[in-house]
Amino acid sequence: MREPLSVVVTTYNSAGTLEACLASVAWADEIVVLDSGSTDATAAIAQRYGARVQVQPFAGYSAQKQAAIDLARHRWVLLLDSDEALPADAADPVRRALESPPCAGFQLWRREWVFWRWQSPRARLNHYVRLFDRERARMSGHSVHESVQVDGPVRVLDVVLDHYGEPDIAGRVDKANRYSSLQAAEGRPRRQAWLGWRMVAYPSVAFLRYYLLRGHWRAGWAGFIAARVHAFYAFLKYAKLHEARMRGRAGGR
Structure with a gap:
């Protein structure tokens, strides 16, 4: 039996990238968006994709993400930044990973948009823990370059996130x-x-x-x-x- 999945996203004036982000995970069992008080169309986009939207003042990158994770209804969480998107074929490998998961978390690869082009496919990709059992994981607490710290084994899932990052x-x-x-x-x-x-x-x-x-x-x-x-x-x-x-x-x- 597959574990249900909560997708968790933190946002602030993220209208430029949020649609691609949420469209890529529309198949998830739940989408949670924790917003920091956006003044653009962020909330409207999130609601259009059926996300459960809550607002709280920005508490720092790590604390804000932990607060969003704590809002999830399901044990297994996929944590995304609002400028990230999964590939179109990601649903099946993620669902398979959640059928009796053999570990406490999975790392996903990430490719970077570099100003006007994607990084070379021959460049080295970074990988980050993004899919995890939230009962065995916490944010690291660092002020920047925060990461998910998992209490238990971690495996690599063959899924590559697209990260749009800064446009210029x-x-x-x-x-x-x-x-x-x-x-x-x-x-x-x-x-x-x-x-x-x-x-x-x-x-x-x-x-x-x-x-x-x-x-x-x-x-x-x-x-x-x-x-x-x-x-x-x-x-x-x-x-x-x-x-x-x-x-x-x-x-x-």
Whole structure:
């Protein structure tokens, strides 16, 4: 007997991508949308797909997703971002996975839209736990790059999510600025050793890892630009930690 499935999505002014997201999981037993107070057509789109919509102020990425998971009526949850969509043929493998599931969670692959094209099919895909038994899983609690932490075995499901992400360079740079501020705030209570050298060296390491090791050089200029923004994000994270340290030594001036 197959376990029923709740699809859980957190939203904020997500009208541009939410329709594709919800259309890709219209076959699920339940769709839950937790909105942060959108002022666009997000709620109307969610209701059109029969989603159960609730609203609460944004509590942070990890906490907001955990609150959405807690709203699910079913034990097994598929967690999606509002700018992600499953492929058209995903229903069958997901349903098969939920027939006497052999584990506590499944990782799904994800391919990235890079400004004006999809990443190369020969580039390395990331994978994330997105389908899981919510009674054996919790969000990690990190301020950014939050993840599902599962108490039990995890397997990989052969399903590839489409992630549309930021539609342009400006959006990705803005995200790098916001995320680096959150990561710097999260890192301030901990003593960071060799902070200056990290600020100098790590951006180049981040660029090479993203561009060469993950294969984004195959996406041409789109991959190069994305790798440079990724390196800038790494620089900002350590630069903001350094700034906070210097301000602390100067008595907050």
